[in-house]
Amino acid sequence: MNLAQEVRYLVAKELLLEWRQKYALGGIALYVVSTVFVIYTSLNQGNEELAKTTWNVLFWITLLFTAVNAIAKSFTQENRERNLYYYTLMSPQAVILSKMVYNAGLMILLTVIALAVFTVMLGSPVGQWAIFSVVVLLGGLGFSFLLSMISAIAAKAGNNATLMAILSFPVILPLILILLKLSRFAFVAEASFADVSGLLVTLLALDAMLVALSFILFPYLWRD
Amino acid sequence: MLNLLRKRWWKFVSVAFLLVALVAxxxxPLSSGITAVGPEKATEGQTLSLAxxxxxxxxxxxxxxxVYxxxxxxxxxxxxxxILSPVNLTAVFNxxxxxxINGTKPFNVVIDDAVGGTFFLRSAVVLAGSNPSNGATHTCAKDLEIHASANMSYPYREILYESIRNLFYHVPLWFAMLLLLVCSFGSSIAYLNSNNMLYDVFxxxxxxxxMxxxxxxxxxxxxxxxxTWGTPWTNDPKLNGAAVGMLTYLAYFVLRGSLTQRDQRAKVSAVYGIFAFIIYIIFIFVLPRLSDSLHPGNGGNPAFSNYDLDNRLRPVFYAAVIGFTGIGYWIMSLRIRYTLLLDKQQEQIDTPYESMVS
Structure with missing residues (x-):
C-alpha cells in the first residue's frame, strides 16, 4: 500500500469512528456554542458596542480552546492495543498524516460553527469576507497540524488536559499573532490580497513547516 | 564533546574572561557629557550667559x-x-x-575639553529670531575638531547614562542562553539518531x-x-519572545517530569525539544520583523553596531560573551556529571545483586 492509500483508509476509519460516537462531535460543537454564549451574556451587561480588537481576540481564543479540546483526544480515543495494531499495518507517516487531515476537516467544521455563532450573537466586524475566509481556513489548518503533533506527545505522558495546554500554548503563539494581524486587515472593507500577501505567505510557510516537522518527528515518537 | 567538557583549560579561560568583563x-568611567544647560531659550542679538x-x-x-x-x-x-567647579561652568556668547532664523532654531552646545574630549548636548538652546540673514554664519573660525576622551571611558549617551554598562551583562546572557539552547537542540537530534542516553542528559x-x-x-x-524606557515590561516582540521561550522550556521540564520511564522520557522530550526549538527560533527571528521593537536594530532604531557598540565597548563585550558562555557550559558539565552519578547510584540500587557480584 502506498502512503496516499494508507492515509485514505485511516481517514475513512476516523470518520467511521466519529460517526459511531456522534455525541463526541456534538459535544465539541456544543462547547463552541456555549463558550460564545458565555461571552455574549458576559459582554452584554451594558449593551456597549464590541470593539473590533476584542472581537478578534475573543474569536481566536475561543477557537484555540476549542481546538485544544477537540484534538486532545486524537491519540487516546482508541486503546493502546488497537494503536499497536495500526502501527504494525501502516507507516507512522500515514498515521500522523491521517490524523492531521482528519483534524483539519474537524477544525474547519468547528471554525464555521464558531464563526456562524459569533456573527449571529456578537455581530461581525469583517469587511472583506474573501480575505477572512482564507485566513480562517489557513488558521484552522495550522491549529490542527500543530495540535495533532502536540497531542501525540501529550498522549505519551498520560494526556492530561493541563499538559496539552502548557505544551501547545507557547508554540502556538506565533501562529495566533500572525492570525490576529491578518484578521485585522480583513476587517477593513478596502483591503485587498496584495496588502496581506506577505503575511499570508508567512502563514502558509508556517503551516507547511508544521506538516514537515511532524512528518519527520512522529516516526521517532510512536515506536515504543 | 564530553572529552572537551572534561578538559580544564577552557574553564580557566572563561573565568578569566568573565572576571575581566566584570571588572572592566x-x-x-563614563565619558564626559553635558547634563543641563540654562537658560534654554534666547533671542538673536542677545548676550547669552549659559550655565x-x-x-x-x-x-x-x-x-x-x-564652548560652542x-x-x-x-x-x-x-x-x-x-569655571565655577569641576562640573560647572558659565559661557558667555554674543x-x-x-x-x-524665521521663528526658532535649536542649537547644540558643544564643549571641547583637553581631557574629556569633545562632547555635546543636542538641541540644548532654542534661538528665536525674525531678522533676515546678513550672511554671517559664525563668530569665530570653525576650528572644532572632534576628538575622543584622553582616558579609557565608555560612551556617554542620553537616556542610557551609566546603564550602558548593562550591555556587558544583559546581552551576553542572552547570547549564552541561545548557544545553550542550540546545544540542547543538537543533543536532542543526536539522541533520536543514536538512542544514547548521554545525549538526553545533555x-x-x-x-x-x-533557562x-x-x-x-x-x-x-x-x-x-x-x-531607560520607564517601565520594566512593555509589549515588545523581543520581550514576548523571551517570555515564550521561558514558557516553552518550562513546559519541556513539566513534560519530562510527567514521564517516568527513562527511554520514553528521553524520546518524547527530544521530539518536543526539537519541535519547540524550531518554532521558538521562528518566533524570535521572524516575528519581530513583522512589528516594531524598542530594541536597537529594530523598527528604525539604530543597531548597537552602528554607533553604540564602538571600539571602547567592543573588547569588554566580547570578553563577557566568551566568559558567560564558558561559565554556562561549565555549570552544564557539572550538572551532567551529577546526573550521571545519580543514574549510576540508581542502577546500583535497582540491581543490588549484580553490583555485589561484579
Missing part, C-alpha cells in the same frame, strides 16, 4: 575648555568661559542679530542552564528597561 565593565552642568569632567582654571553653540551652518564661540541540562541564564537575562533586561 565597572571600573572605567552648563556637566558629568564626569574635571575642569581646572588653567585648562579652560572651548552649533545649529547646522550657524556656529558661535563663547567669548568668555568661567549672538549676532541678523541670522535669518539536552536536559543544557536547557536547564539556558537559568534566560531568567538572569530577563531580570537584567527589566532593570534596564525600567531605567
Amino acid at each position: 565593565g565597572m571600573y572605567f 552648563i552642568t556637566t558629568y564626569n569632567t574635571n575642569f581646572e582654571n588653567n585648562k579652560v575648555p572651548k 553653540l552649533r545649529g547646522n551652518e550657524l556656529f558661535f564661540c563663547a567669548n568668555a568661559v568661567t 549672538i549676532p542679530d541678523s541670522l535669518g 539536552a536536559k541540562e543544557a536547557a536547564f542552564v539556558a 537559568l541564564f534566560g531568567a538572569l537575562g530577563i531580570v537584567t533586561g527589566m532593570t534596564w528597561a525600567n531605567f
Whole structure:
C-alpha cells in the first residue's frame, strides 16, 4: 500500500469512528456554542458596542480552546492495543498524516460553527469576507497540524488536559499573532490580497513547516 | 564533546574572561557629557550667559575648555568661559542679530575639553529670531575638531547614562542562553539518531542552564528597561519572545517530569525539544520583523553596531560573551556529571545483586 492509500483508509476509519460516537462531535460543537454564549451574556451587561480588537481576540481564543479540546483526544480515543495494531499495518507517516487531515476537516467544521455563532450573537466586524475566509481556513489548518503533533506527545505522558495546554500554548503563539494581524486587515472593507500577501505567505510557510516537522518527528515518537 | 567538557583549560579561560568583563565593565568611567544647560531659550542679538552642568569632567582654571553653540551652518564661540567647579561652568556668547532664523532654531552646545574630549548636548538652546540673514554664519573660525576622551571611558549617551554598562551583562546572557539552547537542540537530534542516553542528559541540562541564564537575562533586561524606557515590561516582540521561550522550556521540564520511564522520557522530550526549538527560533527571528521593537536594530532604531557598540565597548563585550558562555557550559558539565552519578547510584540500587557480584 502506498502512503496516499494508507492515509485514505485511516481517514475513512476516523470518520467511521466519529460517526459511531456522534455525541463526541456534538459535544465539541456544543462547547463552541456555549463558550460564545458565555461571552455574549458576559459582554452584554451594558449593551456597549464590541470593539473590533476584542472581537478578534475573543474569536481566536475561543477557537484555540476549542481546538485544544477537540484534538486532545486524537491519540487516546482508541486503546493502546488497537494503536499497536495500526502501527504494525501502516507507516507512522500515514498515521500522523491521517490524523492531521482528519483534524483539519474537524477544525474547519468547528471554525464555521464558531464563526456562524459569533456573527449571529456578537455581530461581525469583517469587511472583506474573501480575505477572512482564507485566513480562517489557513488558521484552522495550522491549529490542527500543530495540535495533532502536540497531542501525540501529550498522549505519551498520560494526556492530561493541563499538559496539552502548557505544551501547545507557547508554540502556538506565533501562529495566533500572525492570525490576529491578518484578521485585522480583513476587517477593513478596502483591503485587498496584495496588502496581506506577505503575511499570508508567512502563514502558509508556517503551516507547511508544521506538516514537515511532524512528518519527520512522529516516526521517532510512536515506536515504543 | 564530553572529552572537551572534561578538559580544564577552557574553564580557566572563561573565568578569566568573565572576571575581566566584570571588572572592566565597572571600573572605567563614563565619558564626559553635558547634563543641563540654562537658560534654554534666547533671542538673536542677545548676550547669552549659559550655565552648563556637566558629568564626569574635571575642569581646572588653567585648562579652560572651548564652548560652542552649533545649529547646522550657524556656529558661535563663547567669548568668555568661567569655571565655577569641576562640573560647572558659565559661557558667555554674543549672538549676532541678523541670522535669518524665521521663528526658532535649536542649537547644540558643544564643549571641547583637553581631557574629556569633545562632547555635546543636542538641541540644548532654542534661538528665536525674525531678522533676515546678513550672511554671517559664525563668530569665530570653525576650528572644532572632534576628538575622543584622553582616558579609557565608555560612551556617554542620553537616556542610557551609566546603564550602558548593562550591555556587558544583559546581552551576553542572552547570547549564552541561545548557544545553550542550540546545544540542547543538537543533543536532542543526536539522541533520536543514536538512542544514547548521554545525549538526553545533555539536552536536559543544557536547557536547564539556558533557562537559568534566560531568567538572569530577563531580570537584567527589566532593570534596564525600567531605567531607560520607564517601565520594566512593555509589549515588545523581543520581550514576548523571551517570555515564550521561558514558557516553552518550562513546559519541556513539566513534560519530562510527567514521564517516568527513562527511554520514553528521553524520546518524547527530544521530539518536543526539537519541535519547540524550531518554532521558538521562528518566533524570535521572524516575528519581530513583522512589528516594531524598542530594541536597537529594530523598527528604525539604530543597531548597537552602528554607533553604540564602538571600539571602547567592543573588547569588554566580547570578553563577557566568551566568559558567560564558558561559565554556562561549565555549570552544564557539572550538572551532567551529577546526573550521571545519580543514574549510576540508581542502577546500583535497582540491581543490588549484580553490583555485589561484579
